[in-house]
Amino acid sequence: MTNEQPKSIIVIFGATGDLAKRKLFPSIFRLYRENKLSEDFAVVGVARRPWTNEELRENVKKSVGNLQTEDTDIDKFASHFYYQPFDVTNVESYQELKTLTEELDTQYNVPGNRIFYLAMAPEFFGTIASNLKNEGLTATEGWSRLVIEKPFGHDYQSAKELNEQIRHAFSEDQIYRIDHYLGKEMVQNIEVIRFANALFEPLWNNQYISNIQITSSETLGVEDRGRYYESSGALRDMVQNHILQMVALLAMEPPIKLTPEEIRSEKVKVLRALRSMSIDEVDQYFVRGQYGKGIVEENEVIGYREENSVDEESNTATFVSGKLMIDNFRWAGVPIYIRTGKRMKEKATTIVVQFKDLPMNLYFNRGKDIHPNLLVIHIQPEEGITLHLNARKTPGATASTPINLNYCNNCGDKMNTPEAYERLIYDCMLGDATNFTHWDEVALSWKFVDTISEAWEQNKAKDFPNYESGSMGPKASDALLAEEGFQWWPVGESNFSNDK
Ligand SMILES: NC(=O)C1=CN([C@@H]2O[C@H](COP(=O)(O)OP(=O)(O)OC[C@H]3O[C@@H](n4cnc5c(N)ncnc54)[C@H](OP(=O)(O)O)[C@@H]3O)[C@@H](O)[C@H]2O)C=CC1
Numbered sequence: 001m002t003n004e005q006p007k008s009i010i011v012i013f014g015a016t017g018d019l020a021k022r023k024l025f026p027s028i029f030r031l032y033r034e035n036k037l038s039e040d041f042a043v044v045g046v047a048r049r050p051w052t053n054e055e056l057r058e059n060v061k062k063s064v065g066n067l068q069t070e071d072t073d074i075d076k077f078a079s080h081f082y083y084q085p086f087d088v089t090n091v092e093s094y095q096e097l098k099t100l101t102e103e104l105d106t107q108y109n110v111p112g113n114r115i116f117y118l119a120m121a122p123e124f125f126g127t128i129a130s131n132l133k134n135e136g137l138t139a140t141e142g143w144s145r146l147v148i149e150k151p152f153g154h155d156y157q158s159a160k161e162l163n164e165q166i167r168h169a170f171s172e173d174q175i176y177r178i179d180h181y182l183g184k185e186m187v188q189n190i191e192v193i194r195f196a197n198a199l200f201e202p203l204w205n206n207q208y209i210s211n212i213q214i215t216s217s218e219t220l221g222v223e224d225r226g227r228y229y230e231s232s233g234a235l236r237d238m239v240q241n242h243i244l245q246m247v248a249l250l251a252m253e254p255p256i257k258l259t260p261e262e263i264r265s266e267k268v269k270v271l272r273a274l275r276s277m278s279i280d281e282v283d284q285y286f287v288r289g290q291y292g293k294g295i296v297e298e299n300e301v302i303g304y305r306e307e308n309s310v311d312e313e314s315n316t317a318t319f320v321s322g323k324l325m326i327d328n329f330r331w332a333g334v335p336i337y338i339r340t341g342k343r344m345k346e347k348a349t350t351i352v353v354q355f356k357d358l359p360m361n362l363y364f365n366r367g368k369d370i371h372p373n374l375l376v377i378h379i380q381p382e383e384g385i386t387l388h389l390n391a392r393k394t395p396g397a398t399a400s401t402p403i404n405l406n407y408c409n410n411c412g413d414k415m416n417t418p419e420a421y422e423r424l425i426y427d428c429m430l431g432d433a434t435n436f437t438h439w440d441e442v443a444l445s446w447k448f449v450d451t452i453s454e455a456w457e458q459n460k461a462k463d464f465p466n467y468e469s470g471s472m473g474p475k476a477s478d479a480l481l482a483e484e485g486f487q488w489w490p491v492g493e494s495n496f497s498n499d500k
């Protein structure tokens with residue numbers, strides 16, 4: 001992060017909601033605490049609840065209380081927050097919002113810069129964007145940017161319609177579509193690990209890599225989001241966005257420059273090269289699962305079909321694993337395995353790059369001891385890298401033993417690692433769209449995922465629930481790799497120790 005102190009008025013639509021409380025207020029506070037904001041900023045919260053400025057400020061203080069340090073004045077921070085109660089479908093209210101933001105420009109010395117953060121249900125995105133434009137809130141002397149939360153559509157068609165609605169009011173370079181995985185330190189680090197190391201980039205292709213595995217497992221169930229999740233499932237909730245974004249970063253060609261346009265253009269090429277499937281072929285490449293009851297972190301938990309707002313015969317997948325093929329020169333023949341699910345054994349996001357075996361290994365009994373070189377990128381909860389190598393441990397011995405080289409990015413000081421939302425809000429203030437998703441990426445991801453959803457809607461799962469809570473998913477997910485002689489490597493903490 002740079003030390004610039006961008007000035008803007010941030011309008012949060014949905015300021016009384018969960019996202020604002022859990023992610024947005026704390027992230028803005030951290031930026032303030034780290035002196036990234038100066039005193040020249042204001043936040044206007046919008047929602048229907050008849051709160052006052054004081055009530056919003058009290059809620060802000062509550063949500064950031066645990067982040068306070070000795071040298072931050074939480075009351076002073078909260079005094080930058082203002083509240084405007086209105087229904088976003090009510091056009092007249094936007095004039096009052098306009099007047100307030102203009103007054104705040106003068107009070108906080110802000111040159112007309114605006115961030116409109118839509119922390120609300122997607123059905124309101126189009127209406128808010130049009131009203132902002134039609135009522136003149138975007139016609140200021142400074143810049144205006146629109147930040148949009150997920151889900152961006154339900155499939156390609158609905159995403160396209162939503163995009164068209166928004167584009168009537170904002171140009172593509174004013175739209176910042178959030179994918180919070182792109183704000184994670186180690187996701188941003190993929191590019192650096194690849195392009196700043198002479199060791200990896202020459203090997204980063206189908207001559208030397210046998211397969212890549214991306215796991216994003218959660219221990220949580222659907223919590224109180226049953227209604228949303230029933231229409232989304234793991235495929236739309238995680239694969240269409242976060243997982244495909246990681247695939248694109250891992251597989252893209254080196255961009256000619258590190259500009260948002262060049263990086264995006266390389267990511268788009270990967271998404272275009274994803275092997276498409278016919279509906280009948282989906283089962284060869286993808287496995288779905290739904291959790292039943294079980295034990296997670298020593299607690300008994302209920303199955304998905306027993307969760308609130310979930311159909312007791314639900315066909316929704318809470319787990320997806322799949323084999324992606326990228327049909328281009330670099331990756332032809334290298335499977336990229338992905339898996340994500342709720343109520344799994346461990347909370348971890350881990351990427352494992354498995355290198356091909358040597359043509360002949362003098363130190364191992366071939367077929368018995370196989371210790372391939374692995375590069376493991378730990379995205380969360382640990383942030384770091386492990387390189388699995390082979391070396392002689394005992395002096396004079398002829399045998400080789402697997403050893404791990406570990407680098408941990410957040411072991412020293414977890415407090416100071418910026419949160420994903422903190423980075424993304426700051427990037428947006430600076431006008432850096434690198435870590436936001438462009439429409440072209442969203443469109444291609446939906447087209448890829450739509451075939452799978454269609455296949456699964458046509459052929460209902462007959463074996464749901466098919467994995468126990470606290471496991472690593474259904475057996476068919478292991479079989480997907482076993483068919484080609486591979487196995488899922490351990491994820492999370494179990495892959496982050498020196499004694500393996
Ligand atoms: N919560 C999370 O962790 C995440 C959320 N998201 C996305 O962020 C968005 C917001 O989610 P979340 O905060 O959880 O949702 P909530 O339901 O908690 O909040 C919704 C907000 O919208 C306001 N609202 C609803 N209708 C209107 C209206 N007609 N006019 C004005 N305000 C209205 C509500 O306030 P009031 O009732 O006072 O009007 C509330 O502030 C969604 O798109 C979600 O998918 C994405 C990733 C994670």
Ligand SMILES: O=C1O[C@H](COP(=O)(O)O)[C@@H](O)[C@H](O)[C@H]1O
Binds near residue numbers: 218237238349
């Ligand atoms: O976008 C989402 O992500 C979370 C997982 O995010 P993480 O940062 O905790 O890995 C997931 O729980 C949620 O269902 C999904 O909407």
